[in-house]
Amino acid sequence: MKPHILIKQLLIVLLSLSLVACSESDTEDEAVDRERLTVSWNKDIGNMNPHMYAPNEMFAQDMVYESLVRYGENGQIEPWLAKDWDISDDGKEYTFHLRENIKYSDGSDFNATNVKNNFEAILNNADRHSWLEITNQIDSTSIIDENTFKVTLHDSYYPFLQDLTLVRPFRFLGEKGFPADNNTAEGIESPIGTGPWVLSEYKKSQYAIFKQNEHYWGEKPQVEELEVRIIPDEEARVIAFENKEIDLILGSDLISLNSFKYLRDTEKYQTGISDPLATRTIALNSNKGFTQNLAVRKSIQHAFDKQALIDHLFYGTEQKADTLFASNVPYSDLDLTPLDYDFEKSKALLDEAGWKQKNNSGFREKDGELLELNLVINATDTIQKSIAETLQGDLQKVGIRLNIISEENQSYLQRQKSGDFHLIFNTTWGAPYEPHTFLSSMRQPAHADYQAQLGLPMKKKIDQKIHDVLLTTDEKRRQEMYAYILRTLHEQAVYLPVSYSSNMAVYHDYVDGVEFPNINYTLPTERIELK
Structure with missing residues (x-):
């Protein structure tokens, strides 16, 4: 055999062996990767204190404790x-x-x-x-x-x-x-819990890696590790998902509705929508500025074309909400009359309250003051932003100027507590908080509810009813008190219900065992496996 032919054959054999080795290496790497589930969140997990609140993220606390x-x-x-x-x-x-x-x-x-x-x-x-x-x-x-x-x-x-x-x-x-x-x-020394996961590696605002708790008493997770990548920007999260840097996106408001629709319509990925878990609302402050006036609060309710928002923004992922709680929440099936979209009624309420529309600006004025309100949103929440812009347009049509103020999470929460808002987003919490725990919290300036209700003439009576309803053993009295509380809040228009919110899931074909939680703000990962 000629030398150059022998050399050529040897090169072919070496190349083939190299390709086989690379293939086996790739397969091994892929198998190792399949032992780690990678998800994304929009905020850092916090210091994992089981007894405290923000900046601790609930899904992470639930994994460990x-x-x-x-x-x-x-x-x-x-x-x-x-x-x-x-x-x-x-x-x-x-x-x-x-x-x-x-x-x-x-x-x-x-x-x-x-x-x-x-x-x-x-x-x-x-x-x-x-x-x-x-x-x-x-x-x-x-x-x-x-x-x-x-x-x-x-x-x-x-x-x-x-x-x-x-x-x-x-x-x-x-x-x-x-x-x-x-x-x-x-603070705590270390996040030591009895739960299925243990925090093994953490870099603030970048990632958190959890591994199986070897001492766990229950059914252990299907994967060895869970990585949470902190990606505040929704578009960057979607790109990372498409690049398979993320295996699963599961939760509420982690991607925009447009992105969910896009990913679903490609038919390249698995998607799902949970049953309604809570109510997406906007709190109207009865104790600040022009929203102190009931006519203004009701006008805002009637000006908002929620059904158009549901049809064009949510793409069928959420249902229109007419009340603070859905009728299937205990004690909440009260047959309340919705404050539905009614453009003419919205304008008439403002006319009767003395707010006159000026031709030069299109906005209303009274006693030389412009009818101008601020709506505070969470900067990382793309759905809030879309709803806010829609509401802004609807209110402009009746002569109300709405400014959208975007705040990072801690500042947003602080505004809820301090009452520094005319309007602010304020999602309810779902089971097992509703209705009793959510109502209980209304008596303290811990969330937007207390401040939103503070200007109501019957605020003390509402708080007393909440106190009494939690302690009564008389079921009939309990029903009557819940009815008074929820009916009064509805009639006083301190909540603008938008939709009954759901969790959304988007994941790759190789991800199996995805389930939606029955409690909001948690991330059920124990049964997920990577095929």
């Missing part, structure tokens, strides 16, 4: 870290029988002493949690034995078990996670 009881299908309260419980005849004492042999992610024991330490850490910071009635109702806690824990209440508080299912603050931190003074309000 667990509760005594869990909110199950159809609203059933299910055993979780507590295997069962007893309730005294007067409804004031709850005795929890804890599961045995449960370990925290660091290998330490979960027991009644640890449960009591967590309760004490929360209750020592009770003022911070006073918007949640459960913290006001707990009189004392006690250890019966290593696996038995008792809570005594001041009154018979009917939603007690429901409140224990919440993502925060009644979840449990391992002993080594507590600071030296046990004051978790000021």
Whole structure:
């Protein structure tokens, strides 16, 4: 055989072996990659304190920390870290029988002493949690034995078990996670929980990597690791998804409706929409500027063509909302008359209130003042921005000038608390918060609700009714009080319901086991696998 032919054949063999090796390497790399599920979020996860709120992100807290009881299908309260419980005849004492042999992610024991330490850490910071009635109702806690824990209440508080299912603050931190003074309000040492995931690597505002908790007592996740990439910009998130840098986008308001429609219509990806989980609303401040006037608040309601918004913006992903809560929320089926779109009625209300339209600007004035309002939105929420722009156009038609103020998340939340808004977005929280926990929070300046209602002449009566409804054991009285609260808020037009919001999911073909949560703000990942 000629030398040059032999050399050529050797080169072909070497090239073939190289290609095989590369192919095997690629396959191995792909297999390794399939052990890590990559998702994206629009905000940093925070410091993972189970007992505190923003900037802690609820989905991340839920992955690491667990509760005594869990909110199950159809609203059933299910055993979780507590295997069962007893309730005294007067409804004031709850005795929890804890599961045995449960370990925290660091290998330490979960027991009644640890449960009591967590309760004490929360209750020592009770003022911070006073918007949640459960913290006001707990009189004392006690250890019966290593696996038995008792809570005594001041009154018979009917939603007690429901409140224990919440993502925060009644979840449990391992002993080594507590600071030296046990004051978790000021921070924690380490995020040690009993949940299926452990935070293994973290770079603020960039990424967080979770791995399986080797000590987890329940069914372990299907993948070894979960990476959360922090991508505030929605367009960048979509590009990362299309490039397969992200396997799954699941949640509310993580991508725009246009992007969801685009990804769905390509038919290259799997998509899904959950059942309605909460109500997307705008709070109207009855205690600031021109929105103090009921006629102005009602005019805004009648000026907004919500159905046109639903048809042209949401592409069938959400349903138009007419009331603060959907009729299937307990105690909320009240047959309230919607403040529907009525252009002429909106203008007539402003005319009667003395607001006259000026030909030179098209906006209304009274006593030399322009009818000008501010709507505050979250800068990272593309859906809020789209709704705001639509509302801005509708209000302009009746002579109201609406300025859109975009704030980063912390400033946005601070405006809710301080009342520095005429209008501000204020989504309800869904199950298991509705209606009792959401109404309970209205009595404190923790969210936009308190400030929005502060100018109402019957605000004190509303707050008293909320207090009473949470403690009554008389079902008929409870229904009557809920009816008064919800009917009054509706008639006072302090909420502009927009739509009943849903979670959206977009994921690649190789992702399997995607489910929607039955509690808002959580991310069920345990059953997801990468094929």
